[in-house]
Amino acid sequence: MAELKRWQELPPGGLVTPGDAAQTHTGDWRTAGRPVVQYEQCVNCLLCWLYCPDSAVILEGTTLAGIDYDFCKGCELCVEVCPVGALAMSGERS
Amino acid sequence: MITAAPQLLTGGEAVAHAFRQIEPDVVPVYPITPQTPIIQTFSSMVADGQAHTAIVNVESEHSAMSAAIGSALAGARTVTATSSQGLALMTEVVYIAASMRAPIVMAVGNRALSGPINIHCDHSDSMLVRDSGVIQLFAENAQEAYDLTVMAPRIAEHPGVLLPVLVCQDGFTITHAAEPVTLLRDEEVRDFVGPYAIPQPALDARHPATRGPFAMPDYYFEFRRAQAAALEAALDVVFDVAHRFELLSGRRTGPYEGYRLQGADRVLVALGSSAGTVKDVVDELRDEGEPVGLLELRSFRPFPGRDLARLVHGVRTVIVLDRADSPGGAPPLAADVSFALRDSGVHVTSHVYGLGGRDLHPEEVRAVFSGDAPQYLGVRGGDPCRV
Numbered sequence: 001m002a003e004l005k006r007w008q009e010l011p012p013g014g015l016v017t018p019g020d021a022a023q024t025h026t027g028d029w030r031t032a033g034r035p036v037v038q039y040e041q042c043v044n045c046l047l048c049w050l051y052c053p054d055s056a057v058i059l060e061g062t063t064l065a066g067i068d069y070d071f072c073k074g075c076e077l078c079v080e081v082c083p084v085g086a087l088a089m090s091g092e093r094s
Numbered sequence: 095m096i097t098a099a100p101q102l103l104t105g106g107e108a109v110a111h112a113f114r115q116i117e118p119d120v121v122p123v124y125p126i127t128p129q130t131p132i133i134q135t136f137s138s139m140v141a142d143g144q145a146h147t148a149i150v151n152v153e154s155e156h157s158a159m160s161a162a163i164g165s166a167l168a169g170a171r172t173v174t175a176t177s178s179q180g181l182a183l184m185t186e187v188v189y190i191a192a193s194m195r196a197p198i199v200m201a202v203g204n205r206a207l208s209g210p211i212n213i214h215c216d217h218s219d220s221m222l223v224r225d226s227g228v229i230q231l232f233a234e235n236a237q238e239a240y241d242l243t244v245m246a247p248r249i250a251e252h253p254g255v256l257l258p259v260l261v262c263q264d265g266f267t268i269t270h271a272a273e274p275v276t277l278l279r280d281e282e283v284r285d286f287v288g289p290y291a292i293p294q295p296a297l298d299a300r301h302p303a304t305r306g307p308f309a310m311p312d313y314y315f316e317f318r319r320a321q322a323a324a325l326e327a328a329l330d331v332v333f334d335v336a337h338r339f340e341l342l343s344g345r346r347t348g349p350y351e352g353y354r355l356q357g358a359d360r361v362l363v364a365l366g367s368s369a370g371t372v373k374d375v376v377d378e379l380r381d382e383g384e385p386v387g388l389l390e391l392r393s394f395r396p397f398p399g400r401d402l403a404r405l406v407h408g409v410r411t412v413i414v415l416d417r418a419d420s421p422g423g424a425p426p427l428a429a430d431v432s433f434a435l436r437d438s439g440v441h442v443t444s445h446v447y448g449l450g451g452r453d454l455h456p457e458e459v460r461a462v463f464s465g466d467a468p469q470y471l472g473v474r475g476g477d478p479c480r481v
Binding site: 005020 | 167193194195196256293294301302303304305306307309312313315316317319320323324
């Protein structure tokens with residue numbers, strides 16, 4: 001979590017400039033489990049990356065490289081769209 | 095200094111002239127009595143080519159203020175006007191305008207809130223947005239309504255303020271009553287208000303930003319504290335702009351006016367047109383040897399509490415006249431004055447008057463000064479304890 005600003009440091013009207021949202025780790029809101037990649041089953045179709053509403057699927061080049069749990073809210077959409085069952089929910093929050 | 099002769103104008107017409115001279119870019123507005131003559135007169139001026147302004151005829155006051163926020167933050171000088179139920183409908187968005195620091199100027203023709211439905215003056219509509227974070231300036235007469243409106247953009251758009259400014263004038267008593275009003279020359283007003291400039295206009299594509307973001311418990315409080323600080327800082331700006339306006343016009347229309355406070359042992363505090371009535375009564379009582387005075391407040395928000403405490407230092411009694419009530423609690427102006435004087439040892443009394451356009455008579459003001467007046471002035475039936 002980024003350091004919280006004091007009231008004197010807020011811009012008038014609380015303008016949010018590009019990049020500010022990265023400071024808010026919305027993965028903190030995750031209440032149930034988290035998606036975990038089974039790499040041996042993954043065919044690298046990247047549907048999870050395409051569908052993730054929080055851009056929390058990490059790529060290295062064009063290869064699936066994991067889930068960014070700082071921003072994953074645990075919505076399970078990636079698990080739902082994976083055509084080969086390579087994503088499963090783990091019971092652990094983090 | 096101006097040499098123009100006074101013209102016979104209603105408060106509504108005077109403010110319409112101020113709008114014409116300010117020449118805002120955008121005016122989203124919905125008609126409501128007694129504000130209507132302001133925008134009706136201004137619309138005629140725009141139609142006649144005397145001002146180049148986009149008037150947006152919106153479907154409600156809620157939409158008027160919503161459009162005003164978008165316009166003001168996009169980078170267009172924006173003005174609107176309303177009264178009573180219109181301000182009530184707008185209230186949700188007035189809070190948001192203040193929070194988003196949108197420097198909108200709004201003329202308010204003060205009118206009682208329903209119910210029962212009524213079109214005449216009291217200040218209950220303004221008091222409804224008391225805590226919204228907007229600046230509220232009250233005029234005593236048509237001249238002050240004009241003067242404060244000319245001052246309003248400079249206050250609203252000051253980089254340390256960036257808040258909506260409401261210029262309030264008593265419905266009918268000021269909006270519809272013709273008085274001699276001295277206008278500045280058009281170019282003087284244009285130079286005085288200057289070009290519209292806000293720190294980061296939304297249409298600046300090189301600096302994109304999200305406006306009006308969601309704030310969780312970790313930030314909402316800091317937002318509100320910053321907003322309170324902007325209001326506190328605004329008082330100095332109101333002083334400064336009033337001083338510059340005085341240099342231009344020769345008229346002193348500052349955050350408050352002390353009237354015959356020298357040696358006074360009783361001082362009345364009031365907002366709006368009633369201050370004019372009270373001044374006459376103060377003159378009469380002074381002629382009779384009574385040491386009484388008036389502190390007329392123009393800036394209700396920000397509230398000049400420390401100045402008030404200094405000005406009435408050593409006074410025996412401060413009498414607060416509220417043209418709005420808070421059923422079951424303290425009337426709004428009395429609450430503010432009492433808080434400002436909490437450590438002063440000054441005795442504070444409170445009266446409610448004039449609800450729904452009930453006139454305030456000089457003899458009632460005399461009774462207030464002599465301590466013989468009921469809590470609710472001019473209402474049939476008197477106080478319960480006196481029955």
